[in-house]
Amino acid sequence: MPKKPTAPPQLPELIVSTPATLEECLTHLAGCPHIAFDTEFVGEDTYRPDLCLVQVATPERLYLIDPLTCGDLKPFWELVVDPQRVVIVHAGREEMRMCQFGIGRPPAHVFDLQIAAGLVGFTYPIGYASLVQELLGQRLHKGETLTDWRRRPLTSSQQQYAFDDVRFLIPIWKKLHEKLRRLTREDWASEEFAAFVRRSVSDDPAVEKWRKLKGIGGLDSRSLAVARELYHWRDQRAAQGNRPPRTVVRDDLLSDLARRPPGKLEELLSYRGITKTDAPHILEAIRRAKALPVGECPEPEGRENDPPHVLLLSSLLGVILSEWCARNKMASNLVATTTDLKRLVRARQPGGTPFGHSALKTGWRQRVVLPELEAFLDGKRSLIVESASSQHPLRVAPAETKPA
Template identity: 60%
Template sequence: MARRRALPTNLPESVVANPDELAECVEHVRAASCLALDTEFVGEDSYRPDLCLIQVATQDRLIVIDPFGTGPLDAFWELLLDPARVVVVHAGREEVRMCRFAIGRPPANVFDAQIAAGLVGFTYPIGYAGLVQEVLGARAHKGETLTDWRRRPLTPAQIKYAYDDVRYLLPIWAWLTDRLKRNDRLGWAAEEFAAFVRRAVNDDPAVEKWRKLKGMGGLNARELAVAREVFEWREAFAARLNRPPRVLLRDDLIVEIARRSPARAEDLHTLRGLPRGEADAILAAVRRAHALAPADCPEVTERDNDLPHVSTLASLLGVVLAEYCARIKIAPNLVATTQDLKALVRARQPGGRRPPESALAAGWRAAFIRPHLEAILDGREVIRVSDPASPTPISVHPFPAPDDSAPAAASRESAAEPDDRI
């Protein structure tokens, strides 16, 4: 993709470190129709990440907000709730979550540059420094990635890094927006941004968090109920102590407790790594699970027992998807996963139905991408190797017209006859 020259980014810079400076900053941002946003935080030893820095760019200024000295930030976060104000982020899951944690709602109008880049042909996910280099021809230094942002005073290197994290976002936003308009994909982007915000706030609403624990595959419905109750207790316990949940009780121990379904404290004491003094609370969670009616226990998720041809056809669709995405300049792994492709194949099996959680079942993917994949499954289009030496060696073509298909039909018939030759 053609690189653009670096755009002017020598904007005035300011550090906001007290309530008066924050009030002036809020008034400045209030007048802006768009802003770039990034945050620095430390999350290794707390239930929710500790916010250590907020970086903001408008068309006129670069701002670093130090929350350790400014007092409450509600007035700033509330500015992000205005749908008329675009909030530009890069891989901005934590920025969305920080806003939600602070005032109960996520930003109303998010533009994620990483997602937008994938929709116009860049690799997905592309890092911030790589995107800056590709779009603007500039270099964004990432030397402070592992710094401890809680320590004060901040060093000049940390402050420069903080400014650079938003310095280029608005020029990139303008460039990507122009590309999305040219390709008539603004609607696609809006759909993706909305889904991204939902996932950031709710993780994946289609998948219960506790089901992501490893080792759940062999549990029956009652044992799954135990795992769910203990998991939910751990979440509440971690929130109360403001500690990472897995530090307090490892995932594998939750699964082991579910397998054993202990009835007494002595049964728990044989397990290493349980939090001290919490045996009664864990046993209470187990008892709650056993008190449930069978109909209220979680359903056992059946494993996919696909016949070999399902995986074969899904792999073929992966080739077709890669070819089509290269042609229309979009990142294929942003479009569909292997599981999405398998779901499409399963829908063609006897009695098969397309699961509602498949990404290809709705939105722009269903309207613009799925028909090309279904054309292959239905035999309306075929693929062939057009040039083995080309970076795009595969091409897709309509199935030959009836009067052109006789040789192919004859070939199929002869191939079906027994071969008596030695």
């Protein structure tokens, strides 16, 4: 049956566009143990996105804070990072980053609705509009998604869109918080929120962003060293000029320079898209890469070439995980990735690689989920098709004792 719509909160809607109205807003927020917020920004033309609007919800009021006119936002960010305050967001990666940019650290106590929804059985990732409809029976109209939030004055439709973006955050938080409590998963959620904040504001040292450059597949170690050096030079150049990296030097051009590195200025300037200003710095980056000892050059990434039985067991674990998650009201792709499952199976092979870095090796996943998967690999559990026509067609059972 369709969910009976929950009446939207009828709250005062306030525009904060001057230092005086910002001070009034902050006075109210200082007394709120829970606040929700969202941001609107434009990031196409700059290295770091330009913050254009901050939307804030409390149980009593809705605010649109205009950072272009209201003055210094540092006092606002200080309230956001206060560990005594719960900060509610939906898919709030950019909100975490904006806070980091604004005051040098992220919020201390975050509740992300998208993650919480995955922990109680909703699809992950689920959009804000879908979550509003699923939990509150309300429909949102997302008509201003591609608007230019830098232009002033904001239109009435822009303002309505912006208020709606935070109007339902606290009502959804109350429902998801209660679901987590009933399922005794509040600690799991806290682990997930903390990990989410860390990922949002810091680069994972295990992830080498330069390897995502198109066209560097098949390069040897020395050419990869050139690609890496050029990528880092470009990123620094873009940050200094507050420009998107692609406008400094295109990705395909970086890849071509790594594949066929020029040694002279005239050769480099024959490429379209290289400026006379940047050319000497590019040549210097290439020379640095060529001067590296062989042991400091990056290794080419090996292609996965798992034997058929490893692929079979990994696929089986995927089914087992999906069954466990369906039975326990969890989004399986939030629990573990295909790579996590393959690593688990590989670690069981003779002379196999250690399990290594995997979400399954930490926190609640290691305590609760990993033993379930290992029980199947150890032959202690079996999966039975109970009813092909049922919404829950599979059943887990103890494995039958093998004959001697």
